[in-house]
Amino acid sequence: MSLLKTAALVLLLVLLSAPAFAQFDLSGTWASRSNQDDMERGAGPDPVDYLGLPLNDEGRAKALSYNYSMLSLPEYQCGYLTPFYIVLGPFGLRIWSELDPVTGRVIAWKIGGWVDRDVTTIWVDGRPHPSPNAPHTYGGFTTGVWEGDTLTAYTTHMKASMIRRNGAPVSDQATMTMHIMRHGDFLTIRAVILDPVYFSEPYVRSRVWMRDPTVNLGNGVSSPCEPIAELPPSDTASVVPHYLPGKNPFVNELTEKHNIPREAVLGGAETMYPEYREKLTGYVPPAICKRYCGCGGLGVPCITDGSGIPR
Structure with missing residues (x-):
């Protein structure tokens, strides 16, 4: 073999193998470990519990207008939560890679959908994000790069949804950054969401899963959904359930049951920090x-x- 051919072969091997030193295999089934944010990952939060959410005045007003009966409307029955719910929901994860059919390189990582959210595809092939005017989806559009042993993913183009299951909102202008790290049989995801419409500061959450091949998470495709008319025809059939300003009947529930001050229950950036406890004299x-x-x-x-x- 000539010297030129040998050099070309060595260069090709280096180029093909270089990314492997920085990338972990994220594929597999990861079981939920609900030892954090117990209410979020179990029964769910109280109707008006915005503690720890950096809601601004607009976000708080939107949240207080939410009525759980909205979920009975056909147009809301098949709505999903955004990818941020990966770190908030009660379920495990199924992750797999998508390969380029020619080169065999990983071009995307997919976090499977479930009953509450759509599939999240993290493109790692260098493609750009679409125009701001491109259609938004529940899964959003995500690109990722490896930074050492961490896959950093950036998500845009998410539909408006809820950040918490009690109607606390997130707008379609929100963006999210995830840092995905694997440590042996443990997977950690830290997510930071910015919402210029409803938040006054970034909202940060992290979560840990454990690798478990026995967990049944389906085929990773979001559950099929067919909207139906859950309520009989009536004079109020055309009414969208909601609460007018100042009319939410649950606004004092957490205060009455747990003695938590109302201003804390309604959230705000300062309620995210440990120092806020000093104000609860x-x-x-x-x-x-x-x-x-x-x-x-x-x-x-x-x-x-x-x-x-x-x-």
Whole structure:
């Protein structure tokens, strides 16, 4: 073999193998470990619980207008949550790669859909994001690059949806950055979402999954959905369920049940930080646990007296 051919072969091998030093194999099934944000990943939050959300005035007003009966409307029955719900929802993940049919290189990583969200495709082949005027989808449009051992993914073009299952909103102008890291059998995803419409600061969440090939997560395709008329015809059939400003009946529920100040319940950027606890002077925990005790089998002990000690 000539020297020129040898050099060309060596160069080709280097080019083909270089990305392998930085990339982890993310494929497989990853089981949910609901040891964080227990209410989010179980029974769900209270109707008006915006603690820890950086809602601005517009976001708070939008959230307070939400009525759960909206989900009975045919146009809302098949709506999904945005990819940010990956780090908030109660389910595991199924991840696989998409290969270029000619070169065999990974051109995308796919995080499978489920009953609550669409498939998230992370393109790693260098393609650009589409025009801001391009159609938005529930899955959004995501590109990714490897930064050392971390896959950093940037998502745009998401439809308006909820950041929390009680109607706390996220707009179609929101963007998200995910940092995906694998440590052996553990997968960590940290997500940062920016919403210039409803948030005053970035919102950050992280979550950990554990590799488990026995978990059944289907084929990774979002569950089929066919909207139906759930309510009988009536004079109010054309009304979209909602609450007018100042009319949400649940606005004081968390305060009455858990003694949490109303201004904290309504959220805001300052409620995200530990220092906010210093403002809750005179807070007295409720004497008896009447709700979420045992929490439907999630392993939360019940507090039956005012001692704060699980019984």
